[in-house]
Amino acid sequence: MQSIAVPVASTALVSRWPALLxxxxxxxxxxxxxxxxxSAIHNATHDTRHAFGLPCH
Structure with missing residues (x-):
C-alpha cells in the first residue's frame, strides 16, 4: 500500500483571512x-474625523 502526501493549507493563515478582509x-x-x-457624510463622520486626527475644515 502506498501513501500519498497531500498538502494541507495552514490553519493559521486560513483563519486570518476573514479578519484581514x-x-x-x-x-x-x-x-x-x-x-x-x-455635507451629510461630513456631518455624520465629523467627530470620527477628529478622533483619527484627520482635518476636515
Missing amino acids: ALAIGMLIIWGAAFAQP
Missing part, C-alpha cells in the same frame, strides 16, 4: 468617509 473593508470605509465631500 474585515480590517481592509473597515479601513476603506473610514478612509472614504474621512475624505467625502457631501
Whole structure:
C-alpha cells in the first residue's frame, strides 16, 4: 500500500483571512468617509474625523 502526501493549507493563515478582509473593508470605509465631500457624510463622520486626527475644515 502506498501513501500519498497531500498538502494541507495552514490553519493559521486560513483563519486570518476573514479578519484581514474585515480590517481592509473597515479601513476603506473610514478612509472614504474621512475624505467625502457631501455635507451629510461630513456631518455624520465629523467627530470620527477628529478622533483619527484627520482635518476636515
